[in-house]
Amino acid sequence: MNHKEKASVFLDLYDLYKEGELEDESMEWMRQQEPLFQKNAEGLKSESCSKRSPGAEEESQIRHMKVYLSAMYICFILLAIWMTVWFYF
Incomplete structure (x- = not known):
């Protein structure tokens, strides 16, 4: 999986990860990837709050x-x- 795909998966699972609703393997993968993509996830979250609903x-x-x-x-x-x-x- 390339960097872009990993970032996309991380962003998709970020909310579930923060709520602790992922399985053990997924939680471990998210912990490993968190230092790389956390800024992207927080930036995306603040950006989505400012956008209108779909x-x-x-x-x-x-x-x-x-x-x-x-x-x-x-x-x-x-x-x-x-x-x-x-x-x-």
Whole structure:
């Protein structure tokens, strides 16, 4: 396993390692790798706290679409009213 792959595995298991939820062999491997990758894990953790949640972008798009559809619905209603009034005069 190359250095990049080890770093990726370490970062994936870091939270479980800190909580002590790994098996003995995995805990030992994490202890051995900790001096090499701990700065990366702490940097990644602080960076992820500052980012928006993964679903936030989708929620924003859904909210935008709801506003757009509501506006289109209102325009349709106003057009229908205007056409009805125009037809009778």
